[in-house]
Amino acid sequence: MKSSYSHVLMLIGAILAFVPIIAVDHLLDAYVAYRERAVAHQYVETVSSHIDASIMDGVSALRSVIADSPSLCAPTFVTNAQAAIDRGLNLKQFLVENLDGVQYCDAYGRIVDYSPLSQPLPVPGLTETITVVKFADMGMPALKITQTFGEMRRVSVFVPLLGQSETSLTQSMRNAGMMRVTLTSGMPILTIGDPAGFDGRSSNSDYINAEKFAGQFPIKVETAVPFVMVRAGYADLDVIFTIIACVVSAAFLLFSLGYVRRSRVPAFDLERAIARNEIKPYYQPVINLRTGELMGCEVLCRWEKRNGQVIPPGAFIDYAEVTGLAIPMTVSLMEQVRNDLGELCKTMPDLKISINLFEGHFRDGGIVEDVQAIFGGSSISYRQLVFEITERRPLANSLATTGVISGLHALGAKLAMDDAGTGHSNLAYLATLGVDVIKIDRIFVDMIKPGTTQVPVLDGLIAMAKDLDCEIVAEGVETEAQALYLRSRGVVQAQGYIFAPALRVAAFKELAMALHMATQPAPQLAIPTASAA
Ligand code: CA
Ligand code: CA
Numbered sequence: 001m002k003s004s005y006s007h008v009l010m011l012i013g014a015i016l017a018f019v020p021i022i023a024v025d026h027l028l029d030a031y032v033a034y035r036e037r038a039v040a041h042q043y044v045e046t047v048s049s050h051i052d053a054s055i056m057d058g059v060s061a062l063r064s065v066i067a068d069s070p071s072l073c074a075p076t077f078v079t080n081a082q083a084a085i086d087r088g089l090n091l092k093q094f095l096v097e098n099l100d101g102v103q104y105c106d107a108y109g110r111i112v113d114y115s116p117l118s119q120p121l122p123v124p125g126l127t128e129t130i131t132v133v134k135f136a137d138m139g140m141p142a143l144k145i146t147q148t149f150g151e152m153r154r155v156s157v158f159v160p161l162l163g164q165s166e167t168s169l170t171q172s173m174r175n176a177g178m179m180r181v182t183l184t185s186g187m188p189i190l191t192i193g194d195p196a197g198f199d200g201r202s203s204n205s206d207y208i209n210a211e212k213f214a215g216q217f218p219i220k221v222e223t224a225v226p227f228v229m230v231r232a233g234y235a236d237l238d239v240i241f242t243i244i245a246c247v248v249s250a251a252f253l254l255f256s257l258g259y260v261r262r263s264r265v266p267a268f269d270l271e272r273a274i275a276r277n278e279i280k281p282y283y284q285p286v287i288n289l290r291t292g293e294l295m296g297c298e299v300l301c302r303w304e305k306r307n308g309q310v311i312p313p314g315a316f317i318d319y320a321e322v323t324g325l326a327i328p329m330t331v332s333l334m335e336q337v338r339n340d341l342g343e344l345c346k347t348m349p350d351l352k353i354s355i356n357l358f359e360g361h362f363r364d365g366g367i368v369e370d371v372q373a374i375f376g377g378s379s380i381s382y383r384q385l386v387f388e389i390t391e392r393r394p395l396a397n398s399l400a401t402t403g404v405i406s407g408l409h410a411l412g413a414k415l416a417m418d419d420a421g422t423g424h425s426n427l428a429y430l431a432t433l434g435v436d437v438i439k440i441d442r443i444f445v446d447m448i449k450p451g452t453t454q455v456p457v458l459d460g461l462i463a464m465a466k467d468l469d470c471e472i473v474a475e476g477v478e479t480e481a482q483a484l485y486l487r488s489r490g491v492v493q494a495q496g497y498i499f500a501p502a503l504r505v506a507a508f509k510e511l512a513m514a515l516h517m518a519t520q521p522a523p524q525l526a527i528p529t530a531s532a533a
Contacts, residue, residue, distance in 0.1 A: 013256035020245040020252070028234060028241050029227075033208065036230045040210035044221045047179065050162055052215035054090050058145040058159040059128055061088050066147065066155055072096045073105035081107035084157075092135060092142065092158040099154065114158065117141060118187060121218050130217065132189045133158070139166050141189050161190060177225035184218040198224040270316055273303060274329050280304050281333050281340060282502035285511060286352070286473055286495045289487040294515040296352030296386070298495060299337055300502040301329075326358040327366070334374045340505040342379040344512055351512070354386040354416060354473075359393050365400055368407035382412040386437060389415065391423035397432065405434060416473070421461050430468055438465040442476025445496070450481045462489050 061084045069077035073096055081094035085107055095112045096104045106112050113136050120129035128145050135142035135158050146156040161181065162169070169192045173179060178193030198207055209224035273279055283297040303311040320326040337353060345351055361367040375382060387408055395401045405415060416437035417430060421444055430438075444458040465472045474486045477496030486494060500511060 014253065017249045017253035017256060020248040021242065024238070024241045024245045028238055029231065031237075032231050032234050033205075033227065036208040036225070036227075037210065040208050040223050040225070041212075043179070043223050044210045044212040047162065047181075047223075048212040048214040048219075048221040051181070051219055051221065052217065054159050054161070054163065055130065055143060055145065055214070055217055057088055057090060058143065058157045059126065061091055062094075062128065062145055062147060062155065062157040065094060065157075066149070072149065072153060072155060078105065078107060078109070090159045090163055092138075092160065095144075095156045095158070096149075097154055097156070098152055099148075104153070112158075114142070114144065116144070117189065118183060118185075120146060121183065123217055125216060132161075132183070132187075135160075166192065174225045174229060176229045177223065179221070179223045182220050182222070184213075184220060189219075195224070197226065270303075270320060270323075270325055271328075273305075274325060274332050277332055277336060278304055278306070279329055279332055280504070281336050282504060283341075283508035284495050284502040285500045285508065285515075286354070286493050287499045289483055289492055289494050291519060292515070293519045294348070294351065294512050295493050296354060296384075297508065298354040298388070298502075299333060299356065301333055302502075321358050321360065324360060326360055327364055330355070330357065330361070330367070331370050331374070334370065338374055338378050338380055341509075344509055345380045345384055348512065348516060349381070349384070351384060352386050352414075353380065353384055354388055356388045356390075356418065359390075359395060362389070362395050362401045362404050363398075365404055367404055368411070371408065371411065371413065383414075385411075385413040386416050387413055388418040388439065389433075389435075390418045391421075392419050394423060394429070395433070401433075409434065417470075419475075420465070421457070430464075430470075435468075435470060437471040437473060438468070439473045439475050440465075440491075442496075445474050445476045445478075445482055445486070448479075448482040448485045450479070452481070452485060455485075459489065462491060466490070 065077065065080045065084050066072075068080045071077070077096075084094070085091045093112055094107045096106070098104065103112060114133045116131050116133050118132040120131045122129055128147050131144040131146065132141050133144045135144075138160060140160050140162060142158050142160050144156045144158055146154050149155050169179065173193055176193070176197075178191065178195045178198055180188055180192070180195055181190040182188045198209065201207055206227055207224045208227055208230055209222065211220055211222035213220050279301050280303075282300045282302050284300055285294055286296045286298065287293070288295050301313050303313075303316060305311065317326075320329050334355060337355070341351075341353060345353075357367065371382070371385070375385065389395065408415060414436040415434065416439050417433070417435045418439050419441045420438045422441045438461075440458070440461055444455070444461060447455045447458055462472060471493065472491045473493040473495065474482075474491050475495055477483055477486065477494040477498050479498060482496075483494060483498060503511065
């Protein structure tokens with residue numbers, strides 16, 4: 001429970017460390033999709049440019065045959081047509097017919113066996129039309145490219161849609177993939193593989209697909225393959241990626257462990273520091289403004305690391321409070337205080353030691369027993385102890401709270417309201433808690449500037465403390481003007497830099513003894529009599 005915070009951080013680190021492994025699948029999916037989409041685009045690009053080139057060949061052959069032949073169906077025309085077929089890679093036939101389809105002549109002097117599969121399609125920018133046809137016994141559809149010649153005749157050239165056979169196209173296709181050529185009207189003219197799965201897909205991410213038009217022609221080429229099928233082809237890469245991810249994860253885990261260990265955030269080893277008594281009490285003297293006597297001290301703390309670094313409490317107190325470590329920390333501090341100041345308290349039985357408590361102490365309740373266990377039977381008496389509760393975080397008005405307060409009172413210790421004026425203080429609240437001392441926060445003391453004759457807020461606070469019959473300690477006294485003003489308002493006790501900062505035990509004891517000697521009447525010396533020999 002105490003160190004649950006650092007455990008949570010460790011857990012988060014461990015989970016983060018495995019992110020690469022978890023992400024492998026995702027990364028590999030993205031990689032496969034990216035690679036395969038490029039492949040699909042390349043494929044439709046190739047097929048569509050074939051179709052484009054094939055049609056353009058046909059168009060230019062048709063035009064040159066017509067241009068070179070003075071009259072259609074004359075021997076020159078036939079010779080030119082045959083020569084064009086010989087030259088061209090893909091030209092199959094030339095045909096002259098009338099508008100009703102009655103054939104006049106062709107390149108080889110026989111009936112041309114074809115049947116249209118589509119309407120003649122106009123092509124933007126060309127005078128020719130294109131008709132998809134079944135030509136002779138070709139398995140693949142062919143294209144009939146036609147020029148209307150005068151009012152009566154049409155001259156056409158036949159070109160296969162694609163130079164390859166259907167078998168070779170099927171072989172080049174991915175397992176379960178499909179390729180389809182359609183007219184822009186949506187009419188399919190060539191389909192390789194089964195497009196049903198693709199057409200009925202529920203999500204676009206299930207398929208890798210691409211499409212492209214054949215140049216300016218109203219013909220679209222598309223291809224698609226189920227993602228799972230291509231993904232299966234990357235199984236080897238899957239293994240490699242997973243190994244890399246494991247290595248990255250392990251590295252990250254080691255790095256975060258190292259970070260946790262080396263971290264300058266005190267969080268991770270505060271618990272150990274408390275166990276090793278690295279949280280040291282520092283003592284800030286409380287001085288009597290009238291006599292200059294030492295009245296007591298407030299126990300503050302510093303984290304003295306083994307490497308010599310000294311960390312002020314601001315860097316770890318909040319963390320200690322949130323995590324519950326404030327409770328063992330206070331125990332450790334009280335034990336050190338007992339060892340540090342036991343002797344001094346015998347010499348100065350009126351010295352008051354002020355110890356800061358946390359809100360958690362008033363819920364936990366164990367503090368009363370801790371105080372008894374530590375100070376019971378020690379040379380520090382309970383009535384020398386003052387426990388400070390901060391006003392910044394008001395205590396719950398609960399049975400546990402009143403139990404702790406009355407328990408401490410019953411021992412003879414006093415209670416101080418720390419940082420008074422900064423929270424929600426009102427007379428009723430303070431009166432319910434039954435505090436004995438009010439510590440006026442430094443922000444009010446700071447309001448006293450040289451030459452100030454009154455500080456209404458501060459004066460009000462002092463008056464309130466007096467009404468409650470509380471002792472007053474002013475905190476953060478830094479200038480002579482402040483000390484004098486406070487004294488003039490009847491404040492007797494003060495702490496602050498004008499007197500001393502928080503001191504290590506040795507320095508504090510030295511100061512305490514020096515002040516003690518200075519303010520004590522000189523001891524009566526025993527004067528030896530002359531007769532004593
Ligand atoms: Ca305090
Ligand atoms: Ca304070």
